[in-house]
Amino acid sequence: MKVALETNQLIALAMKQIEPHVVAAYPITPSTEVVQEFSQYVANGDVKTEFVPVESEHSAMSACLAASLSGARVMTATASQGLAFMWEMLHIAAASRAPIVTIVANRALSAPINIHGDHADAMGARDTGWLQLWAETAQEAYDNTIQAIKIAEDPRVRFPMLVNYDGFTTSHAVETVEILEDEQVRSFLGAAPKPKYSLLDTENPASFGVLALQDYYMEFRRAQAEAYKNVKDVVLEVAEDYAKLTGRKYGILEEYKLDDADVVLVAMNSAAGTAKETVDLLRKQGKKVGVLKIRLFRPFPVEEIRCALGNAKSVVVMDRAYTYGGPSGPLFEEIATALVNEKNKPLLGNVIAGLGGRDITMEDIEHVFDLGFKALEKGNFEPLVSWVGVRE
Amino acid sequence: MAVINIKNLTDLEPRFVGGHRLCAGCNEGTIVRQVLLAAHEYEVVVLNATGCLEVTTSVYPYTSWNVPWLHEAFENVAAAASGAEAAYKALKRFGEIPEDKQIKFIAFAGDGGTYDIGLQALSGALERGHSFLYVLLDNEAYMNTGIQRSSSTPKFAWTTTSPVGEVSPGKTQPKKNIVEIVAAHGVPYVATASPSHYVDLMTKVQKALSYDGPTFLAVYSNCNRGHRNDTALSIKVARMAVETNYWPLYEIEEGKYRITYRPRKPQPIEEWLKLQGRFSHLMKPGNQDRVQELQDWVNSKWELLQKKEEFSKTL
Numbered sequence: 181m182k183v184a185l186e187t188n189q190l191i192a193l194a195m196k197q198i199e200p201h202v203v204a205a206y207p208i209t210p211s212t213e214v215v216q217e218f219s220q221y222v223a224n225g226d227v228k229t230e231f232v233p234v235e236s237e238h239s240a241m242s243a244c245l246a247a248s249l250s251g252a253r254v255m256t257a258t259a260s261q262g263l264a265f266m267w268e269m270l271h272i273a274a275a276s277r278a279p280i281v282t283i284v285a286n287r288a289l290s291a292p293i294n295i296h297g298d299h300a301d302a303m304g305a306r307d308t309g310w311l312q313l314w315a316e317t318a319q320e321a322y323d324n325t326i327q328a329i330k331i332a333e334d335p336r337v338r339f340p341m342l343v344n345y346d347g348f349t350t351s352h353a354v355e356t357v358e359i360l361e362d363e364q365v366r367s368f369l370g371a372a373p374k375p376k377y378s379l380l381d382t383e384n385p386a387s388f389g390v391l392a393l394q395d396y397y398m399e400f401r402r403a404q405a406e407a408y409k410n411v412k413d414v415v416l417e418v419a420e421d422y423a424k425l426t427g428r429k430y431g432i433l434e435e436y437k438l439d440d441a442d443v444v445l446v447a448m449n450s451a452a453g454t455a456k457e458t459v460d461l462l463r464k465q466g467k468k469v470g471v472l473k474i475r476l477f478r479p480f481p482v483e484e485i486r487c488a489l490g491n492a493k494s495v496v497v498m499d500r501a502y503t504y505g506g507p508s509g510p511l512f513e514e515i516a517t518a519l520v521n522e523k524n525k526p527l528l529g530n531v532i533a534g535l536g537g538r539d540i541t542m543e544d545i546e547h548v549f550d551l552g553f554k555a556l557e558k559g560n561f562e563p564l565v566s567w568v569g570v571r572e
Numbered sequence: 573m574a575v576i577n578i579k580n581l582t583d584l585e586p587r588f589v590g591g592h593r594l595c596a597g598c599n600e601g602t603i604v605r606q607v608l609l610a611a612h613e614y615e616v617v618v619l620n621a622t623g624c625l626e627v628t629t630s631v632y633p634y635t636s637w638n639v640p641w642l643h644e645a646f647e648n649v650a651a652a653a654s655g656a657e658a659a660y661k662a663l664k665r666f667g668e669i670p671e672d673k674q675i676k677f678i679a680f681a682g683d684g685g686t687y688d689i690g691l692q693a694l695s696g697a698l699e700r701g702h703s704f705l706y707v708l709l710d711n712e713a714y715m716n717t718g719i720q721r722s723s724s725t726p727k728f729a730w731t732t733t734s735p736v737g738e739v740s741p742g743k744t745q746p747k748k749n750i751v752e753i754v755a756a757h758g759v760p761y762v763a764t765a766s767p768s769h770y771v772d773l774m775t776k777v778q779k780a781l782s783y784d785g786p787t788f789l790a791v792y793s794n795c796n797r798g799h800r801n802d803t804a805l806s807i808k809v810a811r812m813a814v815e816t817n818y819w820p821l822y823e824i825e826e827g828k829y830r831i832t833y834r835p836r837k838p839q840p841i842e843e844w845l846k847l848q849g850r851f852s853h854l855m856k857p858g859n860q861d862r863v864q865e866l867q868d869w870v871n872s873k874w875e876l877l878q879k880k881e882e883f884s885k886t887l
Binding site: 201202204228229230232233234235236238239240242243244245246247248249250251252254268269272371378379380381382385386387388389390391392393396 | 615616617619620626627630631632633635637638639640641642643644645647648650651652653654655656658659660661662663665666668669675692693695696697699700
């Protein structure tokens with residue numbers, strides 16, 4: 181079935197179809213409408229969900245965590261300062277293996293305060309242990325939302341997951357998308373798998389969130405680190421099942437015209453669409469360019485990235501966030517780490533673009549590819565990090 | 573609601589067991605046992621804010637809790653209780669736990685986690701009307717981190733961040749009134765208690781649990797380390813807080829005040845102060861005005877409380 185909806189409304193619709201047991205959420209631009217629309221479904225009796233309109237994002241995640249450990253299927257939505265305010269609880273939720281799905285309409289962090297698209301929020305959560313899916317379009321955001329539940333709750337995974345899409349550029353855009361019937365979503369997901377221990381199991385009482393000191397803490401953390409190794413297989417299995425149902429196929433990465441590309445741009449979320457358009461244009465001019473789009477950012481797909489960039493000569497990583505005082509943007513650091521010991525690795529450069537909703541135009545992308553070609557001529561990226569579309 | 577019969581309660585299987593690492597003479601363990609024994613007719617789930625109780629009872633791989641127990645963080649125990657209660661309601665509605673299964677949620681937090689860093693989460697949960705009992709273990713400072721002042725610390729008390737010095741007589745601000753703050757939310761049952769008056773405490777727990785909605789019990793929980801009192805006298809110090817009217821025992825049930833214990837002859841505040849090293853500077857010459865100030869504060873609060881009780885009778 182095709183519908184034309186604003187992405188936030190579409191995601192609220194996906195949540196209605198998922199019908200989680202508990203949604204605890206707090207409004208924040210640009211994700212507010214997700215919660216707002218969903219609360220209308222609750223008010224209309226379309227879902228049996230217990231909606232907890234909490235007094236802060238910190239409490240949203242705290243309530244989600246307790247609900248998840250009680251065996252409930254749990255969702256929330258937030259952005260920017262809200263995700264930052266959850267930060268403490270993000271770590272605890274991941275280490276507690278609570279499969280909460282959080283929708284994030286990615287937005288810049290203050291200061292200056294800004295409500296527009298930027299990846300600083302989700303990048304700030306990159307070391308929290310949450311899984312992360314990223315979406316270029318409304319369709320992908322919808323499809324990722326449904327798949328995220330199944331990935332997060334899989335007994336081989338049991339980690340919480342962020343579902344990212346760009347604030348305003350995507351969150352407030354109206355696209356025509358293909359949606360599933362409610363029944364299809366529910367049978368695809370099935371019942372939430374029962375956790376081994378539940379907070380509500382009074383017959384078999386368990387203690388959650390205990391103190392572990394020098395003698396055990398590190399083993400807890402080592403075990404957690406190990407568990408991410410299962411995630412990629414589950415992401416692919418779920419994608420395959422989803423493809424059978426919808427015909428829409430997803431991977432860990434999306435490779436766009438990479439086979440013979442000399443210069444490759446790595447991008448996430450909506451800018452990947454602009455980048456693909458630009459590739460088509462430049463290809464007509466005979467330039468061998470391609471785009472690598474990251475769908476699964478956490479766990480970071482090191483092997484897949486090595487493989488996808490294996491033929492490239494020059495790679496420009498586009499970050500929509502920056503590590504202030506650090507060497508580069510966060511995505512670049514991770515791509516560079518993935519390739520550090522590769523023989524014949526491509527030249528690597530980083531561009532910072534689109535902060536605080538600054539438009540990333542096709543001209544910007546052309547300029548970025550240009551930087552990649554210039555590096556090939558000169559033998560290196562100089563400087564390593566370039567800011568694009570900014571007055572200096 | 574059954575009448576509290578201590579003899580029978582001692583036959584019950586304990587839900588909070590020994591082996592924990594609370595300090596010798598700490599009243600928290602005593603209070604938790606009293607609360608859980610009073611709740612023995614119900615299945616309970618315990619939520620615990622970060623603090624002394626949490627760190628001493630859950631040192632992996634051990635636990636003192638024979639009931640489901642969750643600790644998330646310091647400032648959010650009321651939000652955690654909200655989430656657990658929401659899941660309980662939802663899972664019932666979805667038919668995934670039996671309709672007749674009844675669980676009571678009990679949250680424990682210290683004064684830091686209640687008066688200060690946890691106040692917002694507490695207020696939110698009270699306003700939303702989640703059904704849970706919040707038990708405040710009020711030891712009047714951040715004892716777990718080493719005796720730092722909180723907004724619950726009484727005026728003139730020594731703490732490591734309200735030290736006594738040449739120009740400072742300890743904490744310079746009076747104790748915040750958390751009971752009134754909670755009561756202002758219009759929740760059905762709010763009460764104070766002390767482990768020294770255990771029948772009163774346990775009766776209040778049972779009353780609180782009989783309500784479907786947020787309820788609050790503020791329990792005086794003196795700390796030997798921070799209050800600098802003899803570990804053998806813990807319960808005596810708690811009793812003296814009541815007997816001096818520093819910590820009056822009362823309840824606010826559906827908005828109506830009732831004093832549940834009235835000292836026959838209220839003791840002067842010195843009788844409580846002198847048991848505690850944190851007030852030792854007040855016992856030195858030249859501090860009589862400060863002692864009097866505390867006495868006046870206690871008297872005016874007690875008078876006001878009695879007036880509220882009187883007025884409640886007209887409602």
